[in-house]
Amino acid sequence: MYSGALLGVISRIVQQPEVAEDLLQETFIKIWNSADSYDSSKGRLFTWMINVARNMAIDKLRSKDFRNANKNQDIENNVDFIDSQKKITFNADTLGLRDMVTALKPEFNDVLNMVYFKGYTHVEAAEELNLPLGTVKTRIRMAIMELRKHFN
Amino acid sequence: MEESKAYIETGILELYVLGQLNAREQLEVEAMAIKFPEVSKEINAIEIAMEQYALSHAIEPTAGLEKQIFEEITATPVDQPPVAPTDNIVPLYPDNSSSTIRTLRFALVACIALLVISAAALYSAHTKLNLANQQIASLSTDREKFAATVSYIKDENKDLQEIAAISSDPTWTPVKLAGTKISPQANMMVYWHKKGQHVMVDNTKMALPENDASHQYQLWAMVNGKPVDLGVFDAQTQPKKLLLAMKEVGNAQAFAVTLEKRGGSVNPTMEKMVALGAVSI
Numbered sequence: 394m395y396s397g398a399l400l401g402v403i404s405r406i407v408q409q410p411e412v413a414e415d416l417l418q419e420t421f422i423k424i425w426n427s428a429d430s431y432d433s434s435k436g437r438l439f440t441w442m443i444n445v446a447r448n449m450a451i452d453k454l455r456s457k458d459f460r461n462a463n464k465n466q467d468i469e470n471n472v473d474f475i476d477s478q479k480k481i482t483f484n485a486d487t488l489g490l491r492d493m494v495t496a497l498k499p500e501f502n503d504v505l506n507m508v509y510f511k512g513y514t515h516v517e518a519a520e521e522l523n524l525p526l527g528t529v530k531t532r533i534r535m536a537i538m539e540l541r542k543h544f545n
Numbered sequence: 546m547e548e549s550k551a552y553i554e555t556g557i558l559e560l561y562v563l564g565q566l567n568a569r570e571q572l573e574v575e576a577m578a579i580k581f582p583e584v585s586k587e588i589n590a591i592e593i594a595m596e597q598y599a600l601s602h603a604i605e606p607t608a609g610l611e612k613q614i615f616e617e618i619t620a621t622p623v624d625q626p627p628v629a630p631t632d633n634i635v636p637l638y639p640d641n642s643s644s645t646i647r648t649l650r651f652a653l654v655a656c657i658a659l660l661v662i663s664a665a666a667l668y669s670a671h672t673k674l675n676l677a678n679q680q681i682a683s684l685s686t687d688r689e690k691f692a693a694t695v696s697y698i699k700d701e702n703k704d705l706q707e708i709a710a711i712s713s714d715p716t717w718t719p720v721k722l723a724g725t726k727i728s729p730q731a732n733m734m735v736y737w738h739k740k741g742q743h744v745m746v747d748n749t750k751m752a753l754p755e756n757d758a759s760h761q762y763q764l765w766a767m768v769n770g771k772p773v774d775l776g777v778f779d780a781q782t783q784p785k786k787l788l789l790a791m792k793e794v795g796n797a798q799a800f801a802v803t804l805e806k807r808g809g810s811v812n813p814t815m816e817k818m819v820a821l822g823a824v825s826i
Contacts, residue, residue: 396611397603398596404604414606418614425618435575436562440592443599444564508563509595510602515565533563534556537591544597 395439396421399446405510406450416453420446451512504529505536549581558584562591704787708747711736720800722822728754731819735764735791735800742793744775744800749787753780753819756804763805765813766797773797777809799823 399420404413424445431441504522507513513521519529552558560566561574578585711717717736724731734750737743746764756762756779764775775791803810804817 396614397605398599400606401602401604402599405602413604414610417606417610418617421614421618435578436588437592437596439596440562443596447564508565509598515560515563530556530560534559537559537594540598541590541594544594 395442398439399442402443402446402510403450406447406512407453412453413450416449417446420449423449447509447512454512501532501536501539504532508533549577549583552577552581552584553587558588559591562588562595701787705749707788708749711745716740718824720822720824722800722802722820724820725818727817728819730754731802733802733820735822737794737797737800737824739795742795744791744794746778746789746791747787748789751780753802755780759807760804761807761809762802762819763809763813764791765801765803766794767799767801768794768797772801772813774809774811775800777805777807797824 396417400413400417403416403420404410407413407416420442424442427445431438504515504518504524507518507521508515515529515533516526518524519526522529524532557566557570557574561571566574574584574588578588712719717738720735720737722731722733722735731753732750733753734747736745736747744764744766753762761777762780763777765772766775767773773794775794778789778791800822801813801818802820803813803815804819805814
């Protein structure tokens with residue numbers, strides 16, 4: 394159950410499926426090895442696991458060898474590559490949900506997805522979208538409020 | 546109540562769940578969560594919402610990957626220490642003790658080397674000093690020997706000059722004593738200064754048999770047929786003095802030498818007369 398959710402987060406950050414699966418494996422190993430550092434009083438286990446997976450994926454994305462490998466993309470793959478960099482890909486199974494979420498105000502959702510699924514920090518998201526930091530914070534909060542309404 | 550509500554509305558809890566806060570802000574949120582149950586409840590609700598969101602975007606891994614991961618994890622020894630917690634501890638004050646110890650060790654080695662060199666130098670200096678002391682001692686012995694020799698030669702030279710002066714001075718009368726029957730080889734020379742009444746025995750021109758330890762030669766002056774004691778002397782092959790001053794006599798017709806017991810006799814033993822010489826006027 395967890396693996397699919399973690400792979401979902403990782404895949405949206407690093408894009409390449411093979412790399413994402415490798416990272417998923419590394420993430421589980423790291424979770425296993427650093428289970429001692431999880432403090433249940435500070436949050437839920439699943440949230441902690443998602444954060445570990447996201448941090449691993451962001452580290453990978455920013456690592457030198459990953460960036461070098463990305464420069465060596467085959468020319469035939471360029472269309473797909475550019476496409477995958479430009480938009481967030483969604484699982485076909487979740488299309489209904491996506492419709493639901495995007496039915497919310499899309500600008501709210503974009504900020505949340507940038508932070509949650511693309512590895513931006515909220516400060517970077519504010520710069521990218523050319524918005525004040527306070528607005529970014531508000532939008533993240535509003536988007537999560539909507540999600541809570543939906544899931545409860 | 547109001548404070549916790551305002552805190553929730555700042556949106557910081559959402560950022561906390563998304564892992565967007567720095568360490569200080571995280572600690573602040575955790576402190577607030579302990580203080581206010583509402584904050585804690587709110588964090589939990591946000592976490593659940595985000596988990597649902599993640600689950601709804603789940604991507605099923607390739608078949609077999611889960612199994613592979615599980616095997617990988619169980620293959621890893623459980624007791625393998627996680628990233629050592631000490632790795633994150635940066636000492637507030639840099640710990641220089643190891644480099645200090647290394648420096649001190651070098652200093653110790655240098656000290657020992659210096660000590661060894663000093664000891665060697667000291668030993669060598671001591672040996673040289675001993676040698677120098679020995680040389681000084683032998684040189685000073687030599688010097689004393691030379692000084693003695695010089696003073697002896699000086700004395701000898703003075704005596705020789707005196708002999709030369711006496712023999713060329715007409716106021717001195719040389720008296721040659723010739724051997725008698727018991728000692729025909731004997732002869733010697735006596736100088737007499739009549740006016741000054743001095744009598745000198747010339748050891749350089751003496752040819753008397755060597756006397757033994759219990760006897761000595763005694764010089765006599767014949768004054769009007771009577772012998773007068775002029776003192777005793779030794780006949781040696783290496784005389785200490787070249788010129789020997791005897792007792793004074795103002796008037797003498799002849800000189801004679803007899804062999805007497807050590808220290809001399811009051812009257813001459815005429816049978817032991819070895820040399821005799823008359824004064825020629």
